[in-house]
Amino acid sequence: MAYDLAVNGQTHHVDADPATPLLWILREQLGLPGTKFGCGAGLCGACTVHLDGVATRSCQVPLGTVGTQQITTIEGLGTPAARHPVQKAWIDIQVPQCGYCQSGMIMAVAALLAHTAAPTDDQINTEITNICRCGTYPRVRRAIHALAQAGEATSHG
Amino acid sequence: MGKIATWTRRGFIAAGGLVGGGLALGIAFAPNRLGIKGDDKALNTWVKITPDNRVTVLVPHCDMGQGSQTGLAMMLAEELDADWSLVGVQEAPALPAYANEYLVRGMLLGAAPPLILGRAVDDAVLGLTALMGLQITGGSASIRFTGELGMRTAGAAARAMLIQAAAARWGVSAGSCSAAQSMVRHAPSGRMLTFGAVAEDAALLPPPAAPALKPFAAWRIVGTSPPRFDVAAKVDGSARYAIDVVLPGMLYAAVAAAPVFGGKLLSVDSAAVEKMPGVHSVVRLDNAVAVLAAGYWQAQTALRALEPKFDDGGHGHVSSTEIDTAQSALLAKGAGSTDVKRGDAAAALAAAAHVVTADYAVPYLAHATLEPPNAVVHIVGDKCEIWTGVQDPLNARATAARAAGLPRENVTLHNCMVGGGFGRKIPDVMDFIEQAAKLGRAAAPRPVKLIWSREEDITHDYYRTAARARFQGGLNAHGQPVVWRADYTGEAGEQAAHLPYQIDNQLITGQKYANHVRTGAWRSVDHSQHGFFSESFVDELAAAAGKDAFQFRRDLLQAGSRQRAVLEMAAEKSGWGASLQAGCGRGIALTESFGSIVAEVAEVAVAPSGAVQVRRVTAVVDCGDLVHPDAATAQIEGGIMFGLAAALYGEITIENGAVTQRNFDTYRVARMVDAPAIAVYFIASHAPRGGIGEVGVPGIAPAIANAIHAACGVRMRKLPLRSVAMAAGPAPDQHASAL
Ligand code: FES
Ligand code: FES
Numbered sequence: 001m002a003y004d005l006a007v008n009g010q011t012h013h014v015d016a017d018p019a020t021p022l023l024w025i026l027r028e029q030l031g032l033p034g035t036k037f038g039c040g041a042g043l044c045g046a047c048t049v050h051l052d053g054v055a056t057r058s059c060q061v062p063l064g065t066v067g068t069q070q071i072t073t074i075e076g077l078g079t080p081a082a083r084h085p086v087q088k089a090w091i092d093i094q095v096p097q098c099g100y101c102q103s104g105m106i107m108a109v110a111a112l113l114a115h116t117a118a119p120t121d122d123q124i125n126t127e128i129t130n131i132c133r134c135g136t137y138p139r140v141r142r143a144i145h146a147l148a149q150a151g152e153a154t155s156h157g
Numbered sequence: 158m159g160k161i162a163t164w165t166r167r168g169f170i171a172a173g174g175l176v177g178g179g180l181a182l183g184i185a186f187a188p189n190r191l192g193i194k195g196d197d198k199a200l201n202t203w204v205k206i207t208p209d210n211r212v213t214v215l216v217p218h219c220d221m222g223q224g225s226q227t228g229l230a231m232m233l234a235e236e237l238d239a240d241w242s243l244v245g246v247q248e249a250p251a252l253p254a255y256a257n258e259y260l261v262r263g264m265l266l267g268a269a270p271p272l273i274l275g276r277a278v279d280d281a282v283l284g285l286t287a288l289m290g291l292q293i294t295g296g297s298a299s300i301r302f303t304g305e306l307g308m309r310t311a312g313a314a315a316r317a318m319l320i321q322a323a324a325a326r327w328g329v330s331a332g333s334c335s336a337a338q339s340m341v342r343h344a345p346s347g348r349m350l351t352f353g354a355v356a357e358d359a360a361l362l363p364p365p366a367a368p369a370l371k372p373f374a375a376w377r378i379v380g381t382s383p384p385r386f387d388v389a390a391k392v393d394g395s396a397r398y399a400i401d402v403v404l405p406g407m408l409y410a411a412v413a414a415a416p417v418f419g420g421k422l423l424s425v426d427s428a429a430v431e432k433m434p435g436v437h438s439v440v441r442l443d444n445a446v447a448v449l450a451a452g453y454w455q456a457q458t459a460l461r462a463l464e465p466k467f468d469d470g471g472h473g474h475v476s477s478t479e480i481d482t483a484q485s486a487l488l489a490k491g492a493g494s495t496d497v498k499r500g501d502a503a504a505a506l507a508a509a510a511h512v513v514t515a516d517y518a519v520p521y522l523a524h525a526t527l528e529p530p531n532a533v534v535h536i537v538g539d540k541c542e543i544w545t546g547v548q549d550p551l552n553a554r555a556t557a558a559r560a561a562g563l564p565r566e567n568v569t570l571h572n573c574m575v576g577g578g579f580g581r582k583i584p585d586v587m588d589f590i591e592q593a594a595k596l597g598r599a600a601a602p603r604p605v606k607l608i609w610s611r612e613e614d615i616t617h618d619y620y621r622t623a624a625r626a627r628f629q630g631g632l633n634a635h636g637q638p639v640v641w642r643a644d645y646t647g648e649a650g651e652q653a654a655h656l657p658y659q660i661d662n663q664l665i666t667g668q669k670y671a672n673h674v675r676t677g678a679w680r681s682v683d684h685s686q687h688g689f690f691s692e693s694f695v696d697e698l699a700a701a702a703g704k705d706a707f708q709f710r711r712d713l714l715q716a717g718s719r720q721r722a723v724l725e726m727a728a729e730k731s732g733w734g735a736s737l738q739a740g741c742g743r744g745i746a747l748t749e750s751f752g753s754i755v756a757e758v759a760e761v762a763v764a765p766s767g768a769v770q771v772r773r774v775t776a777v778v779d780c781g782d783l784v785h786p787d788a789a790t791a792q793i794e795g796g797i798m799f800g801l802a803a804a805l806y807g808e809i810t811i812e813n814g815a816v817t818q819r820n821f822d823t824y825r826v827a828r829m830v831d832a833p834a835i836a837v838y839f840i841a842s843h844a845p846r847g848g849i850g851e852v853g854v855p856g857i858a859p860a861i862a863n864a865i866h867a868a869c870g871v872r873m874r875k876l877p878l879r880s881v882a883m884a885a886g887p888a889p890d891q892h893a894s895a896l
Contacts, residue, residue: 016452017434017455020452020454021454024452024453024454027401028403028409028452028453029452031403032394033394033397033400033401033403034393034394034395035394036398036400036527036528036576037400037453037529037608038527038528038529038611039611039820039821040457040610040611040820041611041820041821041822043820043821043822044527044611044821046527073394074393074394075393075394075395077393078393079393080389080393080395083392083393087392087393090388090391090392091384091388091389091392094384094385094388094787094788094791095388095392096222096387096388096391096392097221097222097223097791097792097795098221098222098526098527098528098574098575098576098577098578099222099387099388099390099391099396099574099576100398100526100527100528100576100577101527102391102392103394106392124829125829125830126830128828128829129828129829129830130828130829131527131821131826131828132527132798133525133526133527133577133579133799133826134222134527134577134795134798134799135794135795135796135797135798135799135801135802135827135832136791136794136795136798137798137827137828137829137831137832138794138798138832138834138835139791139794140829141829141832
């Protein structure tokens with residue numbers, strides 16, 4: 001089946017089985033390997049992308065159900081020249097270790113902060129359920145709080 | 158032409174010019190010649206200084222995010238007196254065999270190394286860098302060995318040569334010149350030259366035989382925390398792991414190995430599956446079946462439709478219950494080989510005023526690196542290229558060569574960023590490379606990317622051993638411990654079971670328990686179980702003596718010792734002794750591994766339901782001098798989280814000879830909600846540098862278990878701890894009693 005996918009602001013033509021998880025379309029057909037495979041079962045979040053701004057585990061999204069939703073992957077969140085604030089905070093706080101989970105982690109956090117500018121620890125715990133085997137969680141939390149504070153400073157400043 | 162100087166008897170320094178001007182300087186040495194336990198392997202280091210005044214450090218280790226590449230470059234830049242902003246790193250490639258293998262052999266045999274630097278000099282650089290892959294990342298060795306022995310010496314040697322070259326150009330003595338910020342200065346005349354400007358001249362000089370290293374008081378780069386080189390690419394999706402490699406015409410492979418280790422593939426009917434969309438072929442391996450397809454999802458879907466029949470290699474009866482029973486029986490037999498013997502444990506136990514006994518147990522654990530095992534293999538004719546992310550590239554290359562039936566020199570390995578290692582991507586456990594090479598044969602001349610599903614990973618790991626220990630401890634009438642007896646089984650524990658405490662009578666014995674379940678090194682290796690065993694039982698002795706858990710330990714450590722300093726600081730920083738809410742408790746543990754001393758204090762809350770929440774962890778670490786304090790802090794945080802995940806949830810069980818857990822739903826790991834506030838402190842003792850990547854792991858399980866005891870009085874002697882109510886039931890190993 002043929003589909004037009006809106007990915008990172010561009011339309012891509014894809015021809016594949018409608019049951020194919022979006023994850024593999026992004027990685028294998030659209031050349032966007034920043035979105036990672038970690039479990040294939042919706043459990044780890046390494047494959048998190050935004051569908052119309054909502055953090056979504058792309059291994060659980062069949063191609064046929066994507067429709068016209070706007071897909072944003074880590075490659076579309078920011079670039080080295082114009083980094084997203086979450087990416088900047090990640091560098092400031094040196095969050096990544098092996099880095100494998102971080103695309104998904106960053107996408108999840110960016111979506112969280114887009115609707116909750118200053119999440120509480122409980123909100124962070126509920127919303128960010130991505131797995132990081134390197135254990136970067138303390139720094140992820142620190143970076144989220146730093147972003148929330150910086151956001152406050154800008155909006156009040 | 159390049160030159161080689163013997164740098165004592167331990168190795169040598171080689172230097173030469175670069176095409177286009179510039180200096181290349183390398184160090185090669187054999188760790189076993191230095192009395193470092195390990196294989197007959199060489200480590201080496203290279204640095205390039207180019208006319209643009211940039212310094213490039215070729216690092217012989219993959220960086221799994223520990224910051225080792227940054228740290229190693231810092232050590233070199235320190236001795237070089239480089240301007241840090243001009244320093245970059247490159248991972249040394251694992252090249253196919255080259256003249257260098259003779260070089261290594263010659264060096265190890267003590268023969269004079271052949272002169273390999275006479276050819277085009279970049280060849281020489283590549284030639285020597287090919288040796289670099291010989292060292293594996295693991296055992297917390299990167300910074301300790303490569304850094305101390307290679308990087309610092311290389312930096313100091315290059316600095317001496319640059320100074321000498323500048324002095325010659327000015328016609329002054331080298332002694333009247335100095336270096337700082339990538340410049341050589343002649344103070345009396347005020348003249349200055351950049352390193353880049355004299356690098357070409359320096360390349361003509363013989364390397365110094367014994368370059369002088371700086372005293373730590375003069376360090377100005379080492380001990381700071383510049384941004385790590387590897388981080389930026391990891392925030393925008395541009396970091397490339399092996400799983401991301403794409404080659405033209407590439408096939409994707411999904412594999413299913415015999416569920417029971419040691420099982421073989423009996424039969425598989427592949428006719429229907431071969432007709433499925435995108436499927437290229439079904440490949441039968443000795444103990445596995447794989448599907449090659451145009452896309453990974455197609456390969457996986459087709460694999461799931463296959464109904465392969467495997468035998469169980471005769472191990473189908475093995476279960477976790479049976480393993481528990483077998484290990485308990487071994488301990489009951491008490492026929493272990495002696496690991497530590499001090500004083501007379503039997504007599505001391507008989508004479509003790511109070512004897513405490515307890516059994517402890519830990520389950521198998523999976524590594525579950527977030528990047529599942531994977532590799533891309535491309536075989537054309539008798540040449541093979543492989544892309545993978547492993548802790549030992551040259552070993553992976555040898556494995557691939559063997560499996561592909563090719564000589565090693567025909568195999569080129571491209572080591573990629575590693576999405577988590579923890580001991581899963583080291584020598585002897587490279588089954589996925591072997592599979593990939595065989596599938597590469599089947600796919601040839603097309604390349605193939607093998608990706609293990611998470612289920613394949615969880616069920617076919619090389620697990621941290623399941624282990625048990627039986628303790629007997631004796632106190633005298635004053636509540637002082639006079640005897641410690643420990644018998645353990647599982648994989649050999651040896652040093653990991655040794656105590657930092659002064660107890661006069663000790664007997665520690667070990668018995669190897671082995672079955673068909675594959676075991677291997679898991680972050681911190683045997684320390685992961687022995688830390689839990691010993692530090693929990695010390696706590697039991699303290700409780701039996703009616704003493705504070707911190708004071709009891711402190712009194713058993715020599716005044717003025719590093720161990721005591723670490724423990725005391727942990728107590729101070731954690732607010733040891735300050736009151737906590739009901740249902741909360743603190744636990745302390747002191748462990749020593751890979752040359753580092755770590756004390757951890759965990760603060761836990763036990764809910765009325767029995768659920769355990771670790772709220773806060775304080776860690777104090779003495780690992781000698783710190784290279785990059787922030788990266789070291791991150792490693793301790795990561796080690797604590799890794800150990801905490803295992804302590805609370807980690808459990809691989811065996812039923813019918815196979816692993817029961819499948820994915821992160823059944824093999825639970827830590828998430829954000831489990832992450833306590835972690836505070837890490839370092840004591841800069843200037844002791845020999847210890848490891849950092851693994852040393853945070855061993856202490857966290859006992860600290861949590863001890864905190865649970867402090868919170869609610871329940872002693873948890875079996876991991877995972879998960880929930881207190883559950884474990885407080887009538888499990889047979891919960892019978893510890895004060896006799
Ligand atoms: S790969 Fe999609 S959640 Fe793990
Ligand atoms: S940084 Fe390695 S899994 Fe998160």
